[in-house]
Amino acid sequence: MKTIDPHRRSLLTMGLAALTATGLGLTLGPAAVASSGTGYVALGDSYSSGTGTRAYIADGTSCQRSTYAYPAIDAASLGLSLTFRACSGATVADVTNTQLSALTVDTGYVTISVGGNDAGFSSVLTTCALPSWLSNCNRAVDQAQATINTIVPGRLSSLYSAIRARAPHAKVIVVGYPRIFNGADCNALTWFSRSEESRLNTTADLLNGRTASAAAAAGFTFVNPTSAFTGHAVCDRVEWLNGLSYPVTESYHPNRTGHANGLVPLTQPVFGLPVALGRASAAAEARSSARSLARDARRWAAADRTVTPKPFVAPDLTTPRAKAAARAAGVDLSSRASIDRADRAFQAKQDAAWAKTR
Secondary structure, three states: OOOOOHHHHHHHHHHHHHHHHOOOEEEOOOOOOOOOOOEEEEEEOHHHHOOOOOOOOOOOOOOOOOOOOHHHHHHHHHOOEEEEOOOOOOOHHHHHHHHHHHOOOOEEEEEEEOOOOOOOHHHHHHHHHOOOOOOOHHHHHHHHHHHHHHOHHHHHHHHHHHHHHHOOOOEEEEEOOOOOEOOOOOOOOOOOOHHHHHHHHHHHHHHHHHHHHHHHHHOOEEEOOHHHHOOOOEOOOOOOEOOOOOOHHHOOOEOHHHHHHHHHHHHHHHHOOOOOOOHHHHHHHHHHOHHHHHHHHHHHHHHHOOOOOOOOOOOOOOOHHHHHHHHHHOOOOOOHHHHHHHHHHHHHHHHHHHHHOO
């Protein structure tokens, strides 16, 4: 039987009261550049910074960099000197403008995950988590997929060229995004349908495909976490990704186990280096590096503060907009049965309308 995380249980309890009241590594294209040096720079967004692990270094920013994230563990395991630049909320433009200055001709290794914020994935999740009488998930997903197909590839290509120019000898590892959902919604305060979860997973696959192509063209190695996280999605018995959580900013990101058991085994072998520390020792060494990582990160704190966090927003059916939509849909907000019944009805209509456009 699934055990609900205590942080999530707290959120569910508060929310229900409110309702009642109202991979594989892949390198193609140009030959990969042989690495020289032990300097390792971790670039990217929240999936690399460690959002979701609930413990962050005190660097004076909202980047949510964690010693439980795969970059810190990889660096400790392989004996590399880590410059931790990944930052929650970062888009391709943010990486270009605030993170690439950490790269030099002596940089030996680079990891990066980016593109999800360019596609607006957190806002799409926010939309899809709402009851269907209050939102249209299919429309939000369509917009995200259009962005992934038409805008993101060019942005990634330019970014990867800039990385290679600044770090000509580095081995660059591009990390994709896992599928978040398993087809069920076990969270009492979200309304993801099976069809919505399927389309959201397909969107992650689409982004991974576009990212892999751009990485291959640049001669970088792409690692896809999809297979590794299968069986460990939100609402699986052993979750490697947080569902709706408290604080809400922790939601829909890899947790500590997801980094340690999912992302580290994917990324670490690609460095091509001997493992200097075993798993437990590496984790302890990573945690002990918090002060030095924070001290180093403060050099760029002013730039990091220009990055806007893009967190998931939990459904709130007490807002004027929600109340107006409920009245229009004939929903009794004091009745969970009424809320859910209308959600299913509107979802069916939206799915039928979307299917006609295919």
